[in-house]
Amino acid sequence: MPAPRAQFHDLLDRSVLVTGGGSGIGAALVEGFARQGARVAFVDIDEQASRELAERVADETGRAPLFIAADLRDTEAGRRAAETAAAALGALHVLVNNAARDDREPMDTVTEASWDESQAVNLRHFFFMSQAAAPHMRRAGGGAIINFSSIAYLLNMAEIPAYATAKAGIIGLTKSLAGKLGPDNIRVNAILPGMIVTERQKRLWLSDDAIAGMQERQCLKRSLTADDLVGPCLYLASDCSLGMTAQTMIIDGGAL
Template sequence: MTQTATYPDLDGASVFITGGGSGIGAALSEGFLRQGAKVAFIGRSDATEFVDEMTRATGNTPLFIQGDITDIAALRGAMDQAAKAHGPVTRLVNNAANDQRHATLDVDEEFYDWSQSINLKAYFFACQHAIRGMKSAGYGHIVNFTSISYMMGNAGYAIYTTANSGINGMTRSLAREFGPDQIRVNALAPGWVLTRKQLEKWADPDSLAAHLDRQCLKDHLGPEDIVNPTLFLSSEASRMVTGQALVVDGGVAVTG
């Protein structure tokens, strides 16, 4: 990964990332580690090899806590473990999500609850728990990952797009509520980022070509393209930015 900017306030900062061991999350972990941050992340799959890789590549060792973000007690416990190791979490990145495709007429309550537990409920409770510590620290920065899928009105995963839209509403309300505590809350909406999962499951040549045709910039997005915008929102470089949704998609969705 090429580091294009340095944010001095991230050096030594306590960062917690959900899903920080794979896909976009792994790139985020590396980006923060290269800034000198103290990074902790939670993930369901064993990330020991990734931790070793990051130690070799960055000289900075992340704290991996294995767990499921839909288990709210485990999520809170992981955040407490991170705070004990690194000091109060002052940067939270809610990244973990699951964009499992589904046909609306086939959805039952079990699938609905499962999807929302990952894509919205865990985000709220991670924010809630982080904010308690940020209030004691006197400041904090939260980045909630959403997606342009709801802006585009995409079909094929209505529960996921519903959660994406909800994340934006939650972000704005939390920014308003906790701004007086010097806590900034922003959303980041990536476009189609070609992680290994996307390439294996849904990125067939025709779909890729059609999506690229919609982009102003004719390059596919990779996980590394999301790192610098996240670092910016997590640093004092964006000191007066809060309650916003930053779109990083090569120019598909137009905001403003």
């Protein structure tokens, strides 16, 4: 499916920071915001893929996104990335917490170290990036934080206990941050993707049988791709959703 053609005119020149923006879902979001005329910065650990993306998006949209190299497991590095983005973009109106890694590890092999690693990669930085972005949003008169969770924690998947815990925790964090930041006109919502077929997923986890099985379960009988998440994210970032906070939006083709 092609990326959405809808135009959110209020996103023109709005300042947006996307975490994990170098590939997969994050790359689609970076391109999507750039096509709306937003000023976009993104954080990623993969420098080569990120620089290639920034060049391609600049060529195709005329809007050059700013790549900031950082490992978000390092809280201070994430904080510096937020400050760099705000300074370069002149403000910070939208934060998309997307960075994650869905490693498979069954219960019997999880260690304290692997558990803590999963929470650091998939949950902890959502809070600290939000904490770093909030003062800039207050100065801007408000903003939007969009947290990417997953339907994975609703599916009783045996091989991802740490990941599922993190993705469930994002929902609790979303609601808590919405309560705290609402008086500052900062909205906080979450998107829960279903099975999104990316090149990484196909390389590591998704067989043809798994994809076919999920399509059978879905109401929409096609594979979902990263582009299917762009429109919902743009909507939550835009003034179309000014009355919406502390909510979750499931984008799974009707699997649940």
